[in-house]
Amino acid sequence: MRFTTIFNGTGLLALATMLAAMPAAAQQVAAPAVTDSTGDEIVVTGSRIRRDPLDQPSPVITVDAESIQRTGLSSVADVLQRLPSAAGGLNSKVNNSGNIGNPPDGGGVGAGSAEIDLRYLTAKRTLVLVDGLRFVNGASASGIPSTVDLNTIQVGSIERIEILQSGQSPLYGSDALAGVVNIITKSQQKGLKASAQFGTFRQGDGHTQDYNASYGIQSPRTSVVFGGSYVKQEAVRTRDRSISQFPNPGQTSCTDPVGGCSSATVNGYVQLTGPALTIKTPPILGRPRYDAANPTGPNSDFRLLTAADRFNFSPYNYFLTPSERYGFFVSGKQELTDSINLRVKLNYTKRNSQNQAAFLPLFVGPDAGNGNLLDTISIDATNPFNPFGYTLSAGGAGNPAANYSTVRRRLVEAGQRTYTQHVDTMSATATLDGSFDAMGRKFYWDANAVIGFNDAKQLFTGNINAARLAQALGPVSRCTDACVPFNIFGGAGSVTPAMLAYVAFDERARSSQRLEDYTANISGELFDLPAGAVGIAAGYEHRVQFGRFTPDPLITAGLGADIPAQPARGQFNSDEIYAELRVPLIHDTPLIKSFEVGGAVRHSDYSTSGGNTTYTGNALWKPVTDLLLRGSWAQGFRAPSIGELFGAASRSDAPIDDPCTNVAGSPYRTSPSVRANCTANGVPANGSYQEPNGGQLGVLTGGNTALKPETSRTLLFGAVYAPGWARDSGFASQLSIEGNYYDIKVEDAIAPVDAQLTLSRCAQSGDALSCAAITRTPSGLISRINAQLQNIGGIRTKGVDVTAVYRSPRTSAGIFGLSLNGNVLLKYTETFPAENGFTTTDYRGTTRGFPDQSYPKFKGNAVADWDLGLVRASFTGRYIDSVREGDGSKLDSTFYGDVQLAFSPAWMEHRLAVTIGVNNVFDQDPPACTSCTGPNYDPTTYDVPGQFGYVRLSWGL
Template sequence: MRFKSTLAAGVTFAALMATGAAAQSVSPVVVPDGESEAIIVTGSRIRQDPLSQSAPVIVLDQASIARTGLSSVADILQRLPSAAGGLNTKVNNSGNIGNPPDGGGVGAGSSQIDLRYLGAKRTLVLVDGIRFVNGSSASGIPSTVDLNTIPANMIERIEVLQSGQSPLYGSDALAGVVNLITKSSQEGLQAAAQFGTFRQGDGHTQDYSASYGIKGPTTSVVFGANYVKQDAVRTADRDTSRFPNPGQTSCADPIGGCSSATPNGFFSVLGGPNLTLKAPVAGRPRYDPLDPTGPNSDFKRLTAADRFNFAPLNYFLTPSERYGGWISAKQELGENVNFRVKALYNRRNSQNQAAFLPLFVGPDAGNGNLLDIISIDATNPFNPFGVTLSAGKPGEAPANYSTVRRRLVEAGQRTYSQEVNTMSLTGGFDGSFDVGTRKWYWDATAVVAFNDARQLFTGNVNAAKLATALGPVANCTGGCVPFNIFGGVGSVTPAMLAYVTFDERSRSKQELQDYTANLSGDLFDLPAGPIGFAVGYEHRYQFGSYDPDPIIAAGLGSDIPSLPARGSYNSDEVYGEIRVPLLKDTPFFHALDVSGAIRYADYSTSKASTTYTGSVLWKPVEQLLLRGSYATGFRAPSIGELFGAASRSDAPIDDPCTNVPGSPWQTSATVRANCIANGVPANGSYQEPNGGQVSVTTGGNSALDPETSKTLLFGAVFSPTWARDSGFASNLTFEANYYDIKVEGAIAPIDAAITLARCANSGDALSCGSIARTPNGLISRVNGLLQNIGEIQTSGIDATINYRSQQTSAGIFGLSLNGNFLLEYTETVPAQTGFTTTDYRGLTRGFPDQSYAKFKGTGVIDWTIADFGASVTGRYIDAVEEADGKKLDSTFYTDIQLSYTPSFLESRLAFTIGVNNVFNVDPPACFSCTGPNFDPTTYDVPGQFGYLRISYKM
């Protein structure tokens, strides 16, 4: 696609009306000198007047991005009221809670954009109108673009289409399209340096960038480089996250939440009570079988106070480092032919962190591998019980112990370090030719790109070696060192660790080859104007692979198990679009246009799909635009969803069958009967031990069908001319858009909480059959295999007000208000008979983290006079509730920024100071969230963040 400077100037003016969220660039867009030119804008491939947009598009330029003080494009986009968040660097769960239940891999350290709460995989990300390679995570095969792989200083502006548009762009564009427009030309040097930090003295962020452009008569070259370093914010350094639950002050609090895997051990053996050590023991502990907790024993009963507080050992903000370079060049080969090439390289080093490894062995350990069938031999020199603790596997005595757990503090904290390299090369030709008196435009482009990710996890345990070290001492030969799992903290020596531990190394790759060709122009004139058309073809090849460490693949790791996966697909797609002006400059019809598009896509891995859209744009008068559209869409299953191997996700869900005060087991005879039928002991002995974590097995499904969608959109834009004519404003615009989206055959697992609840409450056979329990009732697995589960229905209203004053003696004032009213969000999944519909509007899901606020809004007031500028941004998030009725109060963030651009330096230097979250508002406390007591997809890291920036423009 070819983007001209006229659009850049016009959208820049519109985008300057916003800071934290950006203004919505809606019809009419102000174009210098009142001129408009036919160009391509996201939402259509037909060149047209940008003042008459048939779809709602939000625009951010570099000034808007810089005004947020953020160094991640995704973090900026996630502030849009229409955005639902998505993965970002506030999410710290690379392996410590498992792989996510969507089959896509964690994507640790990466950032995504999710529009309309439909998931990032249903928002299509383009670069200059062309697809970009999906991210790699070294923990799976994601189906989304990592926005952190695209250098921020390469971006000229971002256009966000807030409507599904599969007929024009193909698969994935169910919720909307994010189109990153990169710099194609520049003259001279542009550079910036920024340093920011939290008031607590952590989370330091450095952001340096530079680009240089050369423009000749027929040649244009611009190249640049950037470096971003973000330091960690640790949960230990914020009051809200020092314990597993908000407001908790010790593990003895009745609310619980601390881990049963303690440094001094958890021992459920020989049918006795749950034990732990009174104090660490250097060698073998003493055990009195007649009085296990008496004076002749080193053991005591385990109490809540003995449990382990893992909360302060995590990240609130994960550390990362990104650097890279890029180049974009254009060469005119003739009067009407151009050759363009663009290349980029980006490197990301990032890290996630978890508490010391919780080592679980025994029949009720729930690992799903060898650790569950380890027997601890009587000859192990540290076994104090005098008998072999048998796991009951074939050929052994019946099981006589449930589980032994040990927090392996001697091995240090678990760290997951990622190294991700991304490269992309784009080349193509574009131009125009005359057809009679008309000009037609064409382009042909090829993209080749890849992502390569490697992850190092330190502190894992080889289950086979551990079994040998805990087994008969006669078999512990060679390099084997008998393992002391009983002696408490400090009893595991470096020699023991050296034998049983290993560094886990995993890798994933994604590749993209995309070839496109487009032709557009005008066919002939009608009384109201020319009929425009666009046609095109796309061939795409995508490959993805995930290779876990061989020890993990063999099922011998002590952390999250996973298996290798790989796959590929190719698609051939054709589309056509037409725009027909019906009426113009007549009473009640200043303009009336209709348009439509159709696309046929043939995928090698799934059924062919045909999608279409139709829209009407009506201007009764010049100041008022009304529009409506209907579109069908589809999303082909991704590589991870099709070919992803089975893995595990640890969901923070309470088992309704646990026998604790206030649980459904105690309050409902029906629940008790259904739980007993599902394998829970009838004597009520089962109590969930893991602090509410349930193992969910997730994996791909090659039988998946594409998702389909239907989108209905109605909108209105009012821009009164009297505001400009009277001198009240240089621009005043009101806009509202109603959307209704229905996704059918949505690809997802049935939520584990729904599966457990349906089994316990109604005995649903389909749900109960998806739950596996140990003989003692503990959940060893909930089946979360991906499937086309049902449908998602969402609707809402986006509303925008933009105002900018004319030049006055007191300067120029601006106001931007942008909000989203969520009217509906439901998910429907099948049961044995019928369906279950869950309404999430006004709720927070908890796992995976997501808050469905009924209203989110951003307001910006800005002021400029001479060399000075100032802005205040307010961000509001309506209150939501957790499933148990706990309320997350409404939240209002305030950001300020001051700038100085001295004219005596020819306005080449600019100095900026800003503070985000001026009033130090904490995120609302969340008990069910997997983040550190808050929802990281919706709220900010606690603390005030201040920054200084200096920028230079030649």
């Protein structure tokens, strides 16, 4: 493996911290500095001016193709999410559909897609480029995301990935607040390269097939590379891992005091205006009359609900979601003249993926909290399965007063809820580039056009048509033609196929995104100063983006029993110009081997949010040849995305607790002021309210056309030490140590106010803004929490990145290498507006729970490798520091170890290689987490439980 860093940096001070915290280890690596075919300096991510990659102003780590193969992973996102500077994001371990609904970010579930999030600032603040150009955003038929789906980038097409770990909006425009991920694809290759890999977990599940092939043709003036890939990842189910057998870690039964099992029981549950009741089996088929004041009397088939009746939904989810991806790519270069080139690239990917949830929890009644027709259904006395002899009224205009709260039934007859996505993504680029001489100088230019689309379809099975259900539960005289009276009070199996056929439907949704991006750039040297040439770059960009989300018409009409949604669409166009300058000031003087300053400016004009100008400045100082010091200051800018502006309101079911519930240990019982504030918010003063939903409350989030752009300020200081004596003495072929300190401040950050914080503010202090965002039913139940996107106070994060690389000279025993990479998180806070000022929450050293995200104080990776030529071996260690949940529970520090061994015979000129590897060789389980929305652990930070082994056969140099 090759691990070199494209130096830029901040602070040797963190090296001691990194080494002391080992056993960290890692997969991220960096390729050697790259030059063009003539050996000239080139453009590297972090600067538009051609320069030596070792002397550029921003911290960049490069992951080459060999390093990707060393991970044994089949997704670019999974590789990048192992970077210590990465925070997580969507991946194949996240199974949100039907479990928590649409995340409160305006972008939809994104089921089956994968993202990269740098600095914990969320994926929407990390810009993803492909070959330095924009790539179309992904979608999964659940919203309009503002992020690129990395699963649409085929691993076999990648030459290297450059990760700029600093915001650079002045150079790259909107979205680059946290950093830039630039995926460089293959442009030259000779002959065939191919690989076939099969992997599986030791438990016998999660089988993964990964096939890649590419072929390159080269002639003096023409170069063509084309290839394809196929990846099939099978599921890992929660029922097959001990950590996820019940809703809480360590739970063995729904009767355990910790609770967590669902009140949507298999046999059904009805809550009248009096006691809470549940149906006994066998189901009631007649219409015996019961005393309404005591339906659990001696002749009744009803009894009070117990914990044993609750439903354990945990074994019915995915730990690892199944996915199938295939596609092809073509890259061609034609020299039109000695100084002009035409380059074209095409990438197409098809993704078939699936998410899964337990059987539909059907909630009917005024306290059901669906926000649609299901909340208004009355169950008529003439329904042949109504055992009460009177109508269960939901109240409302023209109806008797409500006399029941909810009827709940786990609809096992309809099978598990499944969400199947079919996604097509295509991106085509055309580039003219070349050079010309002017004023005795050489200038380089390029003009680019990008056209991309992403189309997604999703099929959801297991939903219910609320209008038909209302008819099937209403007066029997109106249940005519195809209508079949519905038995909502019977036990499991009482819903017949005929009943189900009438009320069930397959939900179909679609989404699409379009991108047109046109850019032109020029760079070169203006004139010479005593210390060197003054470099300049400038350019123009015109971009058009369009997005649309079209839910099923029945969902649009409010007639579904799952997460509601409304259609949304929007577009924007932008025009941007930028310029970058590099000025060398001092060269070859005492204590100043070189000193230069630079900067950039960019003006952006968006049709949706107006104009914005950002600036950056930097300084690079080499006291001696082997030591580089640098610092930079940069402004950032992110325009609101289409989903954030135009996305319709949609619900997420947050696994949070209502502080107003009257149960043992709740704030309602322990604090008189909380009781008073809850009563003022609509909780019955008699103390009758107890939260029935098992800790899931509906949060309504939607777009906001009044949003302003986000802005940021980034400070960066760093140092790189690469001693020449180590190479000259034969101690190392490569030795470098780098440290980077960063301080990022985001203002007017676009986000909803945290729902749990809203509840706490209202209950604890009676905050008027927070209480106004909470809507309760007459019984006190929360029907929704309004969390519309807004420009909140801000986000602040500080930290230190450290990198150390050693590589030995070639010896008779081979080449030995060691690379270390770590991140020390010094601060991460979010500030929200309150009635009288702002509230700041510190997340450093904690796990968030909803949405899942952990903020360890330290993450580190290390790779030790040995290359004998015939045999190559490596050990990768990954360390994640401990974090704490909101209740103070500790998630212990976690260490993962990965091993790989490759055999490449010399008699085949090392073209053929056989590789075997095991990820998580020590069989380390993720730390159990009670507050996490994932299956009792944080899937954005930790691995799926179990050892994953793989074998790969590859061909080609």
